Amino acid sequence: MEPRAITGTGQTEINHKHVDDLYEETGYWHVNTGDEVIHAKRMPGKFRTIKWYTASIWLIFFIGPYLRWGDRQAVLFNIPKRQFYIFDITIMPQDVWMLAMVLLFFAILLAAVTSIAGRVFCGFFCFQTIWTDVYTWIEEKLEGNPAQRRKLDKEPFSAHKLRIKAIKHTLWILIGILTGISFVAWFTDAWQLWIDYFTLKAHPVSYITLVMFTLGTYILAGFLREQTCFWLCPYARIQGVMYDAETILPTYDIHRGEPRGKLKKDHPVEGNGDCIDCNQCVAVCPTGIDIRHGQQEGCITCALCLDACDSVMDKIHRPRGLIRYASLDEINGKPQLPLLKRPRVLVYFFIMTLSILGLGYGLTHLGTFDLKVLHERQPLFVQQSDGTIQNRYELKILNKTDSELNISINAAGPEGIIMHGVKEHTRLPANKLSSFTVFLRVPKGSLEHDRMPVTFRIHATEQPENSAEYKSMFYGPAK
Template identity: 60%
Template sequence: MITSKHDAPHPSAVDDLYDEADHWHVNTGGQTIHAKRIEGRWRRIKWLTASVWLIYFLGPYLRWDGQQAVLFDIPNRQYHLFSTTVLPQDFWMLSLLLLFFAILLAVVTALVGRVWCGFFCFQTVWTDIYTLIEEKLEGPPPARRKLDQSPISLDKLRLKAIKHALWLLIGFLTGFSFVSWFTDAPTLWTTFFVGEANGAAYITVALFTVGTYVLAGFLREQTCFWLCPYARIQGVMLDTTTIVPTYDRARGEPRGRVRRDVAGEGRASGDCVDCNQCVAVCPTGIDIRHGQQEGCITCALCLDACDQVMDKVGRPRGLIRYASLDELEGRPVRNLLRRPRVWVYSTILLLSLSGILYGLTAIAPLELKALHERAPLYVLLSDGSIQNRYTLKILNKSPERLAVTIRVSGHDDLTLVDAGKPVMTEPGGVTPTTVFVRIPKRALAAEQQGIVFHAEAIRDTGLRVEAERESVFVGPRP
């Protein structure tokens, strides 16, 4: 828990930062933080953003064309995204995807601080759910502290057993859902509980169960303080234009209790009534009145708490609000479009996203490679024809077995040996086949002649798929 002493009033927002770090004290795990839960605008937003994780739990059960819509089939090295199958050959898109999310995190942090940590991070969301269960069973923070300090009793054991059982159940569902993305989810429910699932599935579910239980149930904010690197990485991305939850010291100081019969203009104190509600609701236990700190995950719950207190004492909202240092110091707030880093980040985002979209739309169900035989380069047949040998490698990216027909173009007199004979290709695999191309010697006008191999197939849906590859036909010098 981050605690602090009351610091002396200070008139300038710049001078307010002079010794904030001197007042910080980071809880190293010696005290359990029981944050107060209150309703409000930002709490509702947190629940809405946290609901994004329902995709994690429900996504594996979405069906598409009779199979799992999104399936990362690692054993077969196939990654099915609805009607698109991505193979290792197309994994260059993964680099662009990772770049996209890395830059997205950077630009969001530069603009509005650690909103990922406060609203989307799985550690924050899971901890929020765990503490919600804890409150429903054990009561508000004072009751929970009292229960923790009370001696062992049957009632205490009953509450603790139910709580930890629910925590373990959520951890199990977390691990089970993770495995479901890598195997057929309905089948996993059948095989897992009868001991027929893959050994890796049991190990993964066990690790996720224990990990979720420990991280969200016990470590909580300690994970953010000591285990997560983003707290430090994102901290250096903030500048004076970044909008973060901020205490308006010029308006709030000096702190003092308020009486309803005292007129606002005659107050000797600032708007902060020193109720400490902003500290009580903070999931990491910091005091936002001492500025931005390592423990602040910008969840904005302190904004809800302060606004409710301001409403009760008849003072304007916004004593704690999202604001930048420039705004607090009275400097002009720069427009987003006038910030160089926004343009740089946006350009990288656009390029990486364009590459991903191009890759997904350009993925063809068939890929063809043609390797010319070099020993010998050509053979002179008894009928006067020149014959070249090629090894064709057909990559079938579709989820079904395809009968692929090969044809060649590029010369009016060329002949493909055994033309029309289909090549059976397995889904997600490369099928090699050898073909021979012949051209009469008299019809060759050059030592090398460009030709094009075409691979065609018809899928079960009736859709025709094709691929082509340029190559060269080699003959003797005319």
């Protein structure tokens, strides 16, 4: 566009020049808003191999639900029963604070990794990247290389084209269905789920989730692809601002590469840099960007351009690493801070350690019981005819084990305290919250204050080490 000149004082003219610079820069921006389908080339290489390994972590997502532990699913998130089973650990709603620890750990892990090595998650672990990768792999197997795919897309409709496209979309939808079933399988018995799905007896929520996941996978990985990373994903934006000049990212070494120029008669032109403008880095990019423009929001740091560039450098007998993992400081020849002297990294590690310690504490202190005591408020206390003061309490005892337990309940407090209302040995049903009404009586004379602390203690009759305590108050007449 033609920048409009506005006359005025010298100062404003300078400012306008800066603004014009900005506009001029946008002229170089190539923004793909979905009008252009990216057909990326696949090239073997180190990072391509790494990507398959990291992608295979998602196999856990598909296989995990079928593992058994005793007579139940090894990992099961039972929402209606409000119980999470992870091997021999049972997590109930009051332990859910540990989920916060897990989330905190992974949130900070994301920040730490991004600060150190960029969007590693996006490039190597993200489901959007991995599923898109698998979808395009199928596409390549059926339709051929990018040039053949573009040609097929332009071809008029024919039986041949229909057959290929039908197979492709069927496979895509099948992967979507499998993804949906695998997701639901974490929340209900996986083996039973398959039977229920096919006998049309599964819960409506299972079907709705399945349809949503199938459509979601099919649309996001099949059609939206890099557009998801560009415009939908919040993490892409968040991670972008977590970079600093010390973050190592796939970077084009501008000092070594420029001025770029094509080979003449298979030899580099004298005075040119190492970049021979072969465009392989652009051809392999799954988001369709040109890494040579520098770091940009479209880059998911998948490092596939490193593989492409290295193979070209090998062919023209130049050293590898024209595009390599390097920090901005390194490219500009500045000294690099060691990892453990970077305050941001240290703070992230500190928070991660805290959350891991919290989680460790939580998992080792799950306990057998959960005891809560509610003091009756109306009345706070009553006087008995023998002169003692009586308080009423509601004991809520959760048995976290899978078996029925015999428990003993007692209370310690002011001198002469007597407990009424419950039998000394009480049965607690398995995995259930039971409530008991308990009365405590204390002789008026031993109440030194109008409020005295009392401690309720329960323990399994057979295993006294399995116990729980709760501190409450005993109320009496005002002194």
